[in-house]
Amino acid sequence: MRIATGNRGYQMTREDAGTEAHFMVISFWNSRDAIHGYAGADISKVRPLPRDGEFLIEPEARVRAYDLVVDELQR
Numbered sequence: 001m002r003i004a005t006g007n008r009g010y011q012m013t014r015e016d017a018g019t020e021a022h023f024m025v026i027s028f029w030n031s032r033d034a035i036h037g038y039a040g041a042d043i044s045k046v047r048p049l050p051r052d053g054e055f056l057i058e059p060e061a062r063v064r065a066y067d068l069v070v071d072e073l074q075r
Contacts, residue, residue, distance in 0.1 A: 006034025035065065
């Protein structure tokens with residue numbers, strides 16, 4: 001499922017930690033311009049999804065944006 005124009009997809013990871021679970025979502029984009037098209041000028045600002053409040057105990061304060069420098073996944 002793509003969330004916006006220029007989004008190439010995403011991965012979600014889960015770590016069970018006692019009675020809680022921690023999740024990390026990694027989204028892949030065609031360019032930083034595509035991220036700006038979705039998120040606006042400040043791509044580090046969290047854009048909550050409608051149901052986040054049902055699931056998140058402590059939402060992240062900021063989003064981190066990294067540039068992919070090596071892509072050696074076996075597909």
